[in-house]
Amino acid sequence: MGFKTGDFPPVEQEEFLEKPLQERLRTLALHWVEYGFGSPKMIPATYVVKVLFLHVLAGTALATWTSGVGPFWDVTHWWNEPVVYQKLVLWTVFLETLGVAGSWGPIAGKFKPMTGGILFWARPGTIRLRPWKRVPFTGGDRRTAGDVLLYLAFLLSLLPAVVLPGVPTESLTQALPDNTSGLVRPALLIAPIVLYALNGLRDKTIFLAARGEQYLPALVFFAVLPFTDMILAAKLLICMVWIGAGVSKFGLHFTNVVSPMVSNSPCIPSKRIKRLHYRDFPRDIRPSKVATFMAHVGGSTVEIVTPLVLLFSTNRWLTLVGVALMVVFHLFITSTFPLAVPLEWNLLFAYLSIFLFLGFPAWDGYGVGDMSSPLLAAGIAAGLAFFPVLGNLRPDLVSFLPSMRQYAGNWASALWAFAPGAEEKLNSLPHRPTQNQVDQLQAMGYPAAVAEITMQQTIAWRSMHSQGRGLFSVLLKNLPDLDERTVREAEFACNSLIGFNFGDGHLHNIDLINAVQARVGFTPGEWIVVWVESQPIHRGTQHYQVIDAALGVIERGTWRVADAVKEQPWLPNGPIPLDVTWTREDATHATHETHDEAHETVESRTP
Structure with a gap:
């Protein structure tokens, strides 16, 4: 594989296209084992540049500069600043909703243009898919000028919360007396929350693209909870995402995801390592024991056990190991460039692992039992679990994203x-x-x-x-x-x-x-x-x-x-x-x- 030249299947092109479908599938599946999509190195390099500039550099520069902390290149100054955490979440929501984060570019099937998102959702007449037919005022499947205004208003409503300085709150001052950067002003979050919901009721595509199942609860926590409860609710949220994804990997599907995902990773050039994930290449390319181990030990076990450890551990070293595991977990997924390319999401979650569990550890008064009310903790946990439970029992009623079945292989x-x-x-x-x-x-x-x-x-x-x-x-x-x-x-x-x-x-x-x-x-x-x-x-x-x-x-x-x-x-x-x-x-x-x-x-x- 070169920088501009990929590993294209070695076939006589016109002759190959005349072959029966099953023969074509066999040839291309065997090629995928060793080369994945075979994209030239220029493609993943483009993603790396995009993520570094739009998400990492622009996001941290905006969040730190507008919050009076930094400089942004000195991570030790801001990694555990609550307002920076809030603004990085909001900036990620903005990029996802714009259409330049997840499901962007050639790996996601967008070649020319590379961006979907705003090119569709800011254009009247494009297809709009409502989530529930019984919701009034959502009929039809044509995007109207009103839908476009609603979408653009949501995008714009996120920016004031990102660029305006934080404000002190009583709960923050009680928890962190020396903090001077404050928190995002709660009033600035009202419009994004309302517009998040309204866009979602009109168009499920926008809601799912904006990852509303994860970021909307976070925005609600930012807006209505006192500081310590906000941090603990965020811990419950991220653990629900992890554990839900881990549970969804039980069964027979996920092992079949690991092998082709590893084969497509530009960070694993060794054909031998890729072949190890299949039983007997080229005769049998069902998943091997190595793939099964990666799926259910490196995947589901890590995603279920580690979050529980992080949620309840009061031991510094155990917590540090747990955080390191989750950071490596998300960096590994990022390195494989999965076909939906949720790179920004994985990098954000790697950062959140550090911020939430090392920046505000359980032994410093940020354990689940430290929430202001046990009923509040139970209510938040039950609310976060509702759609994952319903979606696993009745997948026809809930998208696999609110069901927390990321990467599970069990997809419609x-x-x-x-x-x-x-x-x-x-x-x-x-x-x-x-x-x-x-x-x-x-x-x-x-x-x-x-x-x-x-x-x-x-x-x-x-x-x-x-x-x-x-x-x-x-x-x-x-x-x-x-x-x-x-x-x-x-x-x-x-x-x-x-x-x-x-x-x-x-x-x-x-x-x-x-x-x-x-x-x-x-x-x-x-x-x-x-x-x-x-x-x-x-x-x-x-x-x-x-x-x-x-x-x-x-x-x-x-x-x-x-x-x-x-x-x-x-x-x-x-x-x-x-x-x-x-x-x-x-x-x-x-x-x-x-x-x-x-x-x-x-x-x-x-x-």
């Missing part, structure tokens, strides 16, 4: 299958500031075949995860013309339609399909979506849907997760067992009719 997911030429219809979508990703790549100078193979690498990546084997099984069962179709990974593809995705299939479910269909008008069989919900924590199955954009849902069913993880990514033994629970009567006719038309089209183009 989808694949899109287009009849020949049908994908191009998406480029007619009105008010959309981007084109399809394959067209973005060609606009950057990639030959058509290279652009297509690059996008097919993402479906090979999906096949390496548990739900990918199920999704491809449903496609193979339902589409006899699958080898002639264009298959896309929905997480990537929906980025070009709504400006954001963080691995959450709820952002490209039937609501998005209907919104696109109303604007574009696919004919039956042209755009087939196979979509699967996350696995409930107490069940061994996942529920899937087959959606025809023109007809709606045409099939429902389930598969056993245990069956999915037993197979190789390219399904050499054929589809895994599926339990079809409902089928629309005219569905078979529609898909076979499209198959016949597509076959005629292919034949007419053959010399």
Whole structure:
């Protein structure tokens, strides 16, 4: 891999694209084992520069300069200043909401332009996805001028809290008599809190992109709690995030996340280390015992045990070890450049680990038992646990982000299958500031075949995860013309339609399909979506849907997760067992009719 040249799959491009889908998946999955996406070093270097300048340098410079502490390059002057902590959280919210933090750039499927976010959400007419149909005044799926004003008002409301100096409070003075920098003025947080909620009720995409499930509670704590309670509530919040993520890694999914994530890390150049995470490369690329150890010892165990230690420990050395573990944990995730690229979030959490548990340790009066009221502590803990508990029991009701299932591998997911030429219809979508990703790549100078193979690498990546084997099984069962179709990974593809995705299939479910269909008008069989919900924590199955954009849902069913993880990514033994629970009567006719038309089209183009 060079700085400007990547490790592209070693295939005869035109010949490769004529091969059956399963053969292509095998080739690309095996390539992923050793090279990941194969991006040139310039790509991760671009992210490093962005994070250093926009988040680390600009964020700390603003937070320290406007708070009268610093200089910002002398960390010893400000690392445990409460107002700096508050402002770094607010600055991160601003960057996330703007669209230049998580889910940004080429690794997230944004090539030209590299930014989604504001380009979509500040543009009337783009697609808006409401979270709950029963909430009044949220009907429709078109972004209005009012939605744009609401979004821009939220962005702007964050800045005064970042740039204005802190003010002293009685509770802060009692806890830290020598503090002179104060806290963010609570009145400045009212508008961001209200606008956070209003934007979230109108558009779930903006709320999830702004990581409202984590930052909105933090802003509420900043605004309403006295200082010591604010610190303790923040500890409960970060521990809930960690523990929720750790619990979500139980089961069969997460081990299948670790291997492809390590393979994609530019910080692990050794092919030998990457291969160690697979059972018997190239014959068997299911996760190895090393991957299992990394997943459930280095992952779930660390995320559950360490936060509990940090929350209750009064031992300095034990707390120091716990903080070091969590910092290394987040830096490791950052180093792998995961496909949603939540780099700023991970760096912030590494800092929060130090600030909260070493800056304000339990033995200095900041233990959970030091909260002003046991009822307050219990109420905050119960409130923070509500959505993670509900989301694990009923994943259809809660996004995987409020469910605290980051990186768990247990995601609502989808694949899109287009009849020949049908994908191009998406480029007619009105008010959309981007084109399809394959067209973005060609606009950057990639030959058509290279652009297509690059996008097919993402479906090979999906096949390496548990739900990918199920999704491809449903496609193979339902589409006899699958080898002639264009298959896309929905997480990537929906980025070009709504400006954001963080691995959450709820952002490209039937609501998005209907919104696109109303604007574009696919004919039956042209755009087939196979979509699967996350696995409930107490069940061994996942529920899937087959959606025809023109007809709606045409099939429902389930598969056993245990069956999915037993197979190789390219399904050499054929589809895994599926339990079809409902089928629309005219569905078979529609898909076979499209198959016949597509076959005629292919034949007419053959010399």
